[in-house]
Amino acid sequence: MYGQSTQFLYLHKYLVGGATTFTAHLIHRIMKNKPIILRSGNANRSEKKLRDFGYGLVYQNVASDVVHKIKYPFITLYKENYFHLISKLNEKRINFDDITLVIHDHRDISKSSLPYVKKWKLITIRKTVQHYLKNKFDLDSLFLPHPFYTYPVITKKVPTDVVSISRISFEKNIDIILRANKLLNDNQSIKLYGCISRIYVHHFLGGQNGDFTKYYYGQFEKSFSTLSKILAEAKFVVDLSVLKHDGGGTQYTFLEAIHNGCALILHRNWLKNNDVKEEYCDFREGYNCFAVEDEKELSDLVKKNPDTSRIVKNAKKLIKRHANVDWSFLLKND
Structure with missing residues (x-):
């Protein structure tokens, strides 16, 4: 399940906000078959139950020791309270750019996480954040505009x-x-x-x-x-x-x-x-x-x-x- 293709990881305790919406738009845009999003915590055992992520997607809570088994992690959001997983992602890994991390704002990177993520493939979604990371940490990142899924819209003649x-x-x-x-x-x-x-x-x-x-x-x-x-x-x-x-x-x-x-x-x-x-x-x-x-x-x-x-x-x-x-x-x- 976790081995030979890209696996989306959502490493934050809250399932609301722009990064949640980003994850949904991204997956709807680029994935014909909607994958299970993995969300890890401190639990020693993975849940079998699939939970509602929103926007027609599901996620699964997995044990932290599952993380290092993922060959191609695509982290749509990382926050510092998941710092304990960062070193696991780098364990026994030869190609560090197999890990993709999307950085949403300046708080996503700190001096603590810097040594672990600097070899990863880093993506920024605003030019200002890309500029900040380069100036502050000498981190190179690829800028890509937010992906947007053009879902059907409801229209009213005279919205007020x-x-x-x-x-x-x-x-x-x-x-x-x-x-x-x-x-x-x-x-x-x-x-x-x-x-x-x-x-x-x-x-x-x-x-x-x-x-x-x-x-x-x-x-x-x-x-x-x-x-x-x-x-x-x-x-x-x-x-x-x-x-x-x-x-x-x-x-x-x-x-x-x-x-x-x-x-x-x-x-x-x-x-x-x-x-x-x-x-x-x-x-x-x-x-x-x-x-x-x-x-x-x-x-x-x-x-x-x-x-x-x-x-x-x-x-x-x-x-x-x-x-x-x-x-x-x-x-x-x-």
């Missing part, structure tokens, strides 16, 4: 909602959205969907008894059709992400919005900051997205309710790159 489908968590600036909602009428307010970080909600959004619950519509099912139903009602998608040592490129919330015909409202610091070189930036304010910095700008934009046809048309050009990028050359099969 303004929504956020980001995680309700740090670095997403959900607090700006809440403050903007206080400046808007109820029929204009921005609807929040997504997985909650309870710590973030408690400390930054006033807890479950604050205004947050008024605008929160829940965590949506991990399926392309469910997501498209939400976005079919939306004219705008708000994503105010600002990530350290990052920015300029795409995220899956951006691509999902564009694919479903929604106009993006981004944080201006995603487009321009000290980490983002101009040539790394896929977005231009007023051309393929709107941009704001605070609740006043955001609420004013929502009230103004501008025509989005040109913004959406220009943004659609990005999808072609992500729908056509070839990741299949990374697959191996003896």
